[in-house]
Amino acid sequence: MGLTLLATTYTAYAQDSAAVARGKAKFDHSCAPCHGKGAGDDGRESLPGTYSLKIKYGETLPAALEDRTDLTSEVISVFVRMGAWSMPPFRKTELSDAEIDDIAAYFAVSSRAGN
Ligand code: HEC
Incomplete structure (x- = not known):
């Protein structure tokens, strides 16, 4: 100590x-243009990423990434590097591994705060 x-x-x-x-x-x-919590510009109830994940997980996981507690850098990397359905892949020049770590750090806090 000390x-x-x-x-x-x-x-x-x-x-x-x-x-x-x-x-x-x-x-x-x-990410928020697709994964944010608000309604879409087109008047839909939610944005495409949030909406897709709501369909994918139903009640088992939160639709908004900011509410997820299971998204480590490794998990985020798989989706971000490969893309998922209408989500484009991000190259390292667009989003570095360090930036993925930062996003994971943000999710850890945002999911705990429950906002
Ligand atoms: C153009 C819209 C769009 C953008 C921009 C986008 N996503 Fe996605 N993302 C999606 C869609 C749609 C899905 C759902 C695919 C599906 O239904 O399986 C998804 C899925 C994911 C998943 C998978 C979650 C799961 O459990 O299946 C992760 C993680 C993710 N996105 C992270 C990100 C991050 C981090 C960013 C920003 C760097 C980002 N996305 C930017 C549209 C987007």
């Missing part, structure tokens, strides 16, 4: 919150 541990813990926390902030910004820019 100051070193405290400083290390604080640094880890500061890095985490920076990752969460970057992840949220990236999600808002690249």
